[in-house]
Amino acid sequence: MTDGATGPVGLKVSTPDEPPADVSTTAEKGILGRSPGQLAWLRLKRDRTAWFSGGALLFFALVAIAAPLIERVYGKGPLDRFSDKLDGNGNPLGYLGGVSSEHWLGVQPRLGRDILIQIVYGMRTSLLVALTAALLTIMLGVVIGIVAGYLGGKVDAVLSWLTDLTLAFPFYIFCFAFVPIAVAQRYGPTDQEASWFRPVLLIVVFVLFNWTYSARLVRGQVLTLREREFVEAARASGAGLGHVLFRQLLPNLWAPILVTFSLNVPALITAEAALSFLGIGILEPTPDLGRLIADSVNYVRDDPAFTLTGGFTLFALVLAFNLFGDSLRDALDPKSDR
Structure with missing residues (x-):
């Protein structure tokens, strides 16, 4: 039937x-079907390390952005001195460097400044310099790398030679020679430096030296993409050079660019802190983590909490960026097992 x-x-x-x-x-x-971005987001959401480090970065960013509000609520500024909290030798009164209900992390020896507000504003300075330098570095490196990889020939040879020449310069030796000369060219022996001059100078130095890594990475990626069908189709349809570079190739490079940016920021934070520690970075009266650690070295025996506080803050900030960068790299890797 x-x-x-x-x-x-x-x-x-x-x-x-x-x-x-x-x-x-x-x-x-x-x-x-899911796009590569959606797949990367799913991997990132399943990564506990990404959640932990991302939450820590969000906390640090909010603290740095809200530094003026924290100062108002806390009632103490980065330049305020509390001499009554120091003994005759300039050491903080009380336990753990003068920790109390008024000064949550104690006071700075000899200067009598509140350490908590110094760290809040120092973190603001470090993040501002590092993020600005990383963004400009990525922009410059992407432009140089994408042009060198796509055009090839003499253009690629010249830009590759420029990259090798920049990598050959010893960074810290150059900073020791260049920064004092740049300061002397603008300010006289008795002139007071503007508070913005050193941060801007450090950003310029970082951009001049750090674009090479992103440029090499982008160049290598472009060499594999420039013969793909979508590029050939764009050229055949009469698309100009700018359209091919920034409308066809650049959207396919966002994953390595994003990873490079996330890993470049902690390197720049460390470099900025190192230059300030050595005395050629951020100077008084601008708060800075590197200089705070440098000031604490003289009090390691009498006030070890002072050294540990600044060092741990810098360590936690750099570690959070590195962990999040590693998680982001794993999430954007289509062959990742995580």
């Missing part, structure tokens, strides 16, 4: 008026 909807063995047969069972089932389940 058969009818319009049942076959010879009692199996249901699709009629022209109803869709096939597999199509309707797929539509009901809403199974859709």
